[in-house]
Amino acid sequence: FYLTPPQVNSILKANEYSFKVPEFDGKNVSSVLGFDSNQLPANAPIEDRRSAATCLQTRGMLLGVFDGHAGCACAQAVSERLFYYIAVSLLPHETLLEIENAVESGRALLPILQWHKHPNDYFSKEASKLYFNSLRTYWQELIDLNSGETTDVREALINAFKRLDNDISLEAQVGDPNSFLNYLVLRVAFSGATACVAHVDGVDLHIANTGDSRAMLGVQEEDGSWSALNLSYDHNAQNEHEVERVKMEHPKSEEKSLVKQDRLLGLLMPFRAFGDVKFKWSIELQKRVIESGPDQLNDNEYTKFIPPNYHTPPYLTAEPEVIHHKLRPQDKFLVLATDGLWETMHRQDVARIVGEYLTGVHHQQPIAVGGYKVTLGQMHGLLTERRARISSVFEDQNAATHLIRHAVGNNEFGTVDHERLSKMLSLPEELARMYRDDITIIVVQFNSHVIGAY
């Protein structure tokens, strides 16, 4: 059976979200015009998460995609918490003091982030108190540590990532008297998530990446064509430096067992991740936590299973690799996406498809016959092709949706094939995961005029 085009569209558009930055927010002109995001599940429920927020106490905007594994708990927690950790890391000492004093005296807190969320992107209400307390502990430590130096974005990002992962680990070890929360923190710690986060402030773009999601810049060349610039490195077996790093951190005796079948300890695809305490804790700690944990945890074969050749933990870290890029006028957009996209599409095609979508049909050159010899049939064919291209662009009001349509529906000729699209989207839940992964995409569009003026 086939899905009709409207049915296909309703599936593709179910999770799409767009945000346009107000042209002038009263403080400064933003280098970001806005962003489009979307996700298409393959797992049920989807294990990918996404976040976007504007920092209110410092300048800049945060955007991130999170790819969960072994459940969605860790990705969910990271998507809720990471930006707070980053924002706090970026705050100057006075602001931290101000916030702490406000909490202390029960006054209203300065808002730290303005979230840009799709209605389906939820925050866990039950854990908010717990999360807040951990965050507060973090900023109290920052206040105590007061280095007096201005905060470096790179450092802030690294600290925030590491701190959050640490807190996740700690919360699971300590547990919680509330049984629901207790189970939650354990699920978060025993599942894992990669993160790819962008911080944009004026022309300064920082990408902090942990795992195998990817950030890519769309660059328009002088001749109008599109090229891709990688702003992250995948942390997996294909990355020689990563393999090297892991090997360096463990005794030579483990060299052969460290990476097997392109996986960490023969099990895990990403070489860096949040959570995944099975790859971080000692065997004793794991056993103790599981035994004292709730029954559900004990019944779970996966959590009880200790990775083979597990000798010198930790094998895994959440520390991100940070890349700084000064935006140029030719840098038109940034794509953040989980590996579900990159498995199916080459980054060069992503750059072209998004570039053509964003610059729009109006840039399609008008046809002029001029002195050429053109027959009616040739012209008809040409127009039909142009129309098909236009209509596929017009169907989507969201660059991320447009990209997903191509990722899922592209045939061997690189054009969207409705039949294929329909097949891929109507796969039963249990089969979907075999043909495709969850896909989450954020496309950030830059304001070249603002960037050029810097």
Place this chain on the structure above:
Amino acid sequence: AAGMFLRLLSDIQWRAAHPKWRRMTSSQRSTSTTAEPHPVSLPAQAQVVICGGGIMGTSVAYHLSKMGWKDIVLLEQGRLAAGTTRFCAGIVSTARPVSLDLKMAHYSNKLYQQLEQETGVQTGYVKTGSISLAQTQDRLISLKRIASSLNVMGIPCEIISPKKVVQLHPLINIHDLVGAMYVPEDALVSSANVSLALATAASRNGVQIHERTSVSHVTVQKGRVTGVETDRGRIQCEYFVNCAGQWAYELGHSGEEPVHIPLHACEHFYLLTHPLEKPLSSGLPTVFDPDGRIYIRNWQGGILSGGFEKNPKPLFTEGRNQLEIQNLQEDWDHFGPLLSALLRRMPGLETLQIMQLVNCPESFTPDMRCIMGESPTARGYFVLAGMNSAGISYGGGAGKYLAEWMVNGYPSENVWPLDLKRFGTLQSSRTFLRHRVMEVMPLMCDLKVPRWDFQTGRQLRTSPLYDRLDAQGARWMEKHGFERVKYFVPPGKDLLDLDHSKTFYKPDWFDIVGSEVKCCKEAVCVIDMSSFTKFEISSTGDQALESLQYLFSNDLDVPVGHVVHTGMLNEKGGYENDCSIARLSKRSFFMISPTDQQVHCWAWLKKRLPDDSNLIMEDVTWKYTALNLIGPRAVDVLSELSYAPMTAEHFPSLFCKEMSVGYANGIRVMSITHTGEPGFVLYIPIEYALHVYNEVMNMGQKYGIRNAGYYALRSLRIEKFFAFWGQDLDAFTTPMECGREFQVKLEKGMQFLGQEALLEQKQNGVYKRFTMFILEDHDTDMDLWPWWGEPIFRNGRYVGKTTSSAYSYTLERHVCLGFVHHFDEKTGEELVVTPDFINQGEYEIDIAGQRFQAKAKLYPFSSLFTQRRRKDEVELSGYQRE
């Protein structure tokens, strides 16, 4: 590219930018000048100045000079025939659904055919014929209706099978066709050369032609044209003719006193190709494929094909931009769907090589009809423009009508549907025009079914009750910008959406209107008739009565409080307007006319009323909301609301009285309903409208009151043989021809306009007679419905056409109204039509080629009138048109 194209289209090299034009004689083709001499100066004065050297301007000049007017100057801002005329496709086609348009095209065709012989200018005239294709049965029905029209006019035409189509045009793919119409005498011309030929003939007749002269504005004093200002000086003139095509709107607005000419330009694309390997014959018929939205003609061995897309591109909304017109871009992506349609129709053309895609702006009007006539505000200011892409087809005929209008005071045909005065100032907003033409242009190819309404430019003028009625299920139509109710959809019922409701058969509202009619007959209905034009005419002394007695044909010297039905006739006794006039006091009158009379009637009276400051005419249309209470219980509702006796003894038919209704005072109540049913019309000052409506509805509840719309009204009036102005009556119809001698004061020895003509008719008899036809063997459910314009046959011979029709729910038959002529069997000469002639015939009505037997009647069924109140006068009038 445009320049190159000009040379391609025109077969001759025209050298006539020649200042010595007037002195050129018959051999002007050999008179070629090498260098362009200095232009001669403009004359200081002329009788007529025509602005625009396209097909319209040259045609008007040609016809005016033929009719003996010589003192004419034609001004063209660029070169002759260089605008839309130059670029248009040059198709002369008589396949038009409306008979007036058809007549203009037919005349044009005959004119162009002999033009080359007359002028020596090659016009490229080739009689190729045309084939109109039908992809659907509905389309075939519409073609059959046109074919019926053409046949009775003696224009050869036949409905042919797809097989026959291939014989006529081998390239056509016929697999999706259900039939076609072939008009063998349709022709192709080089439009620019036709225009130049007309200019040549006109200049030989004395018309001065000046190119490269633009008119900046027209000067008007005391409501009369006095001259034109140009970039080369001023010309004094009596008459100005605006033939500026797509610039006509702007030119109209350039003067101090604006003349509103509602038209707007849209881009129009057509394709030119190189010749086929075996070049196409120049005699190959032109193809219209309206379902594919395209036309295709042969052109220099290749083809020329354009069309009317669904998403037109209006342009020049913000005004004139002279640079743009020559440099309009080709837009292939826009043309794509039309190209697909072309290749679907003629797949063999795939390998044909493209020469050019031409972008030729055309001007369109709010109702798809062209605009001609005199400005209602500036006398002597004439207009001919807005051809809706049929300028070449209409050019000859339209130019002739306008010339007749100027010379004789009125054309030889009823051109009211084209009259500039059918529009008010309200239809000339730029936004309105832009939106409306985007709807009109695609309509060129859409199926034209009875009773469709424009969707754009709506809710402009509304009654204060609009929202109340809308909430009760009202469905609306528009007349002269005013929203009027068609019918009320009962709660829980739903009608088809617009596209699906298009039909030539029984419409989906049939039962809804039936129940409204029933309620009018048995209880009481309310119809909001606020759109009617209302004037008040009063004076300090007897001036009002005296003037009106001359301008109206019925006796208005009636007791105060009486209502008189009367025609407003022209010199020939024809109806310029048909109205009801109430005598409010000795010296003031209240006049009700059809909605679209607002501009025309005002201009007509203004022109003829004495210039006397003690005589005042005021347009009070906007001041009153009119509620029509129709039905036997109307009298009960009203008497309960006013505590006044409303029975026939106290309030006879055709009376008018101011009274209170509910809390509201000063409601003008008239005992007329425009339907022949008993009842009243309430003229309510607008601030009381909602109050009175609510009171009427509340009180009416116990009498079974309900809302009704114009469709019910129409059915009621037609079954009672009421003629309506604009539909049945026009400037060429006299009271004697439609059985209304009793509304004329011939016996009273008073002078009035049109009197002589009527006396002569009384003496010699009439040449056409308004007749009612009851369809006999017509199945309402299964057969095509009559509309108007259907040919009437008497004893198998054509005698005239219907003017309106409706289903009578009382008679349970279709009723058609129309005029019967008597054409001499041998000579075709028109003979007197006597009542015996009418009564002694066997009649048939032709609906899309199928003939239905009809019974003819000269008088209405008396059984349909429930009561007669005043012996001497039966209410036999009504006004609104559908």
